Amino acid sequence: MGLYSEHEGGSRGFALVGGVISGLLFAATMTLVFRRLDLATQAALGDTPAPVRRAALRALQRRRPVPADPEIRAAGVRLAEHQLAQLRRWRIAALVIWSLLLIINVVSLLDDGSLWRLVLIPLYLCLLVYQFSRPRYLRRRIKLLEAAG
Template sequence: MAVFNIVVDDDPLQRGIFAAAVGGAFFGTFMGLFLMRVNRRTRVAVGDVAPDRRVAVLRSAAKGPVPEDPAERAAAARLVAHQLEETRRNRWWTLGVTAAFLLLGGWLAVTSSPWWWCWVAMWCALLGWSLVLPARLHGRLAELQA
């Protein structure tokens, strides 16, 4: 806090800009490292696919028509199986964190400001998506393996 008071005057705008810059630097560093790990695992799951076909494989794993090329179809199926395994492996963390933020948002909405209900709605949507995603991935994997 002492560094904060030395660097920033009592001006709320300066405090906000400083806090946003420091928070953004920490968040950016964390997310950069996290996404490097996720992308590395995704590349391993996809396997040897020509660089010009990698985007098509990623797209076909998510939606759209099943690729005609057996190699692309197999790569997309490996990616969907990888995503399904990651979803299964992280399901308890996902549900726990989502429940904690839902409870926190509900408590803040009741005790502080009704605007916190927007936070609760966002976490409800994320909870719904985390519950729907495994079934969606199972269906897509069945399409790709057929």
């Protein structure tokens, strides 16, 4: 919004104000979204102590060894199941959003040749791949954490 205003004949001041307003709205929205996600994660882990929460998050990372502590493994399973439920819940919306953004950017690249599109297209492709590969990874990690017990 703000960057295109000057290019289209607007003033720099208008572009700056538009950019600041857009940035503030985006920051406020992301703050609310991530706060809600954080509260949902806390609810999934219940009254688990903070060190165990951090260890459970690490237990879900790729190539990390399965923790020996059964409390950490159990928290890791709860966290993975919560993440899996969130991914299932948002799967269709994410597919639509990332696909539309990908299509829009491919069409825009063909139309205006902007090199920024060459940055965004791989980004949206990666987000699509992540959306469909993460559940399989989480299911495998849940099996590993449960089998170690």
